[in-house]
Amino acid sequence: MEHTRYIWKNGELVEWADATVHIGVHGLHYGSGVFEGIRAYETSGGPAVFRLRDHLERLERSARLVKMTLPYTPSELRAATLDLLAANEADSAYIRPIAFYGAGGLGVLTRDNPVEVAIMSWPWGAYLGEDALEHGIRVTVSTWQRVGANVVPHVAKATGVYLNSLLALQEATSAGYDEAILLTPDGHVADGSGENVFVVRDDVVFTPDLSASILPGITRETVLEIARDLGHRVVEKPLIRTDLYLADEVFLTGTAAEVTPVREVDGHELGPPGPVTLELQQAYLDTVHGRSDRWSPAWLDPVPQCRATSAA
Numbered sequence: 170m171e172h173t174r175y176i177w178k179n180g181e182l183v184e185w186a187d188a189t190v191h192i193g194v195h196g197l198h199y200g201s202g203v204f205e206g207i208r209a210y211e212t213s214g215g216p217a218v219f220r221l222r223d224h225l226e227r228l229e230r231s232a233r234l235v236k237m238t239l240p241y242t243p244s245e246l247r248a249a250t251l252d253l254l255a256a257n258e259a260d261s262a263y264i265r266p267i268a269f270y271g272a273g274g275l276g277v278l279t280r281d282n283p284v285e286v287a288i289m290s291w292p293w294g295a296y297l298g299e300d301a302l303e304h305g306i307r308v309t310v311s312t313w314q315r316v317g318a319n320v321v322p323h324v325a326k327a328t329g330v331y332l333n334s335l336l337a338l339q340e341a342t343s344a345g346y347d348e349a350i351l352l353t354p355d356g357h358v359a360d361g362s363g364e365n366v367f368v369v370r371d372d373v374v375f376t377p378d379l380s381a382s383i384l385p386g387i388t389r390e391t392v393l394e395i396a397r398d399l400g401h402r403v404v405e406k407p408l409i410r411t412d413l414y415l416a417d418e419v420f421l422t423g424t425a426a427e428v429t430p431v432r433e434v435d436g437h438e439l440g441p442p443g444p445v446t447l448e449l450q451q452a453y454l455d456t457v458h459g460r461s462d463r464w465s466p467a468w469l470d471p472v473p474q475c476r477a478t479s480a481a
């Protein structure tokens with residue numbers, strides 16, 4: 170992980186090495202935190218953050234679902250993010266806002282635990298590798314089930330939930346796969362460890378609906394909108410594992426993974442990335458890089474003033 174100069178922590182920019190926490194923070198012991206993953210891309214008009222407001226609103230909803238009151242509004246966090254990117258002179262970045270219960274009592278029930286908020290940004294290329302974006306990845310259906318709606322709120326991007334993702338990813342990678350797809354307890358396709366799942370069959374684009382224990386992904390929503398706009402039939406409905414095996418195309422979406430083609434599921438060869446996947450991947454990358462007149466203006470939040478520019 171490449172270090173950058175600053176991290177925004179509880180209202181101020183601090184040096185990377187100084188952004189530390191005490192070993193007694195509640196969030197460390199019990200996974201009591203919420204977070205976001207956001208990307209800023211280089212565009213011809215300078216760096217711009219993709220769907221920043223939408224991510225910060227999801228952070229606020231995640232917090233509400235775990236009854237955490239954020240000490241900053243989404244607008245304040247938006248300003249903080251843009252300040253941080255300018256201070257780090259970032260052309261492009263992965264951005265990680267996190268809110269967690271800090272040090273206080275160490276019972277499970279929070280008492281006197283302040284809510285701490287921080288935002289990191291650093292350069293991060295293709296999450297699953299450039300080769301993954303171009304040639305696709307091999308995935309396996311996990312024996313670990315995705316957290317259910319009455320286990321922890323899967324709609325919340327909460328830190329503790331990622332133990333579920335970690336277990337699935339450990340299992341998949343030790344069996345030689347690149348990524349895991351988790352099912353719900355009743356056998357419906359839910360999410361990858363950090364991505365939403367799409368299936369293309371007979372030119373129809375399918376993805377699990379929100380009741381299938383998925384995280385309501387912002388990339389998912391973006392790709393659905395782009396696909397509809399490009400004239401594809403899009404269906405959100407419950408899917409089962411054999412829909413993956415019999416698919417014409419499968420791809421995963423996420424802020425980190427962008428649009429990643431899948432070339433094999435559990436030994437079922439799907440072949441090289443298919444035409445629908447490639448069309449949506451291209452449209453997505455054009456959008457985030459500001460190359461699309463159609464979608465970019467609504468979704469890109471320019472970083473107002475880079476220190477690199479002001480110093481020049």
Ligand code: PMP
Pocket residue numbers: 206326334360361362363364365383384385386387388389422423424425
């Ligand atoms: N599902 C899970 C479990 C995830 O962790 C992520 C990544 N945040 C996604 C889906 C995709 O969400 P987004 O497109 O908003 O990054």
